[in-house]
Amino acid sequence: MKMKASCIAVCTLLVLLLAKTEVTMAVTCNPTQLSPCVSAMTSSNPPSSLCCSKIKEQKPCLCQYLKNPNLKKFVDSPNARKVANTCGTPFPKC
Structure with a gap:
């Protein structure tokens, strides 16, 4: 009986942890990755x-x-924000 209760407790804990876990990918911050956006940010x-x-x-x-x-x-230029919004990625509030 004691083992059954322990198993239920562990399973409940795992379910709670998995429900709260968010899958995130590590992002390497590198502003040069935005270079494909230069023409859109500097023109129409x-x-x-x-x-x-x-x-x-x-x-x-x-x-x-x-x-x-x-x-x-x-x-932070108006065009950069416009491009981000067009891409469906509004700027975060910093």
Whole structure:
């Protein structure tokens, strides 16, 4: 009986842990990964699918880029935000 109760407790704990677990992928923050977006950010050209995929990949890094004075003017431009929104990746609130 004691073993059955222990097994139930362990199973319950595993279910709770798995329900709370989020699968996340490690992202390497590298602003050069956004280079496919340069033409869309500096003109009225629509973003390419490669640009959109790179913005989605780098989204966890955007706040970090905004804190860097050398990158902020590029990443925080109205066109950059427009491109991100067009790609379905609105900027996070930092």
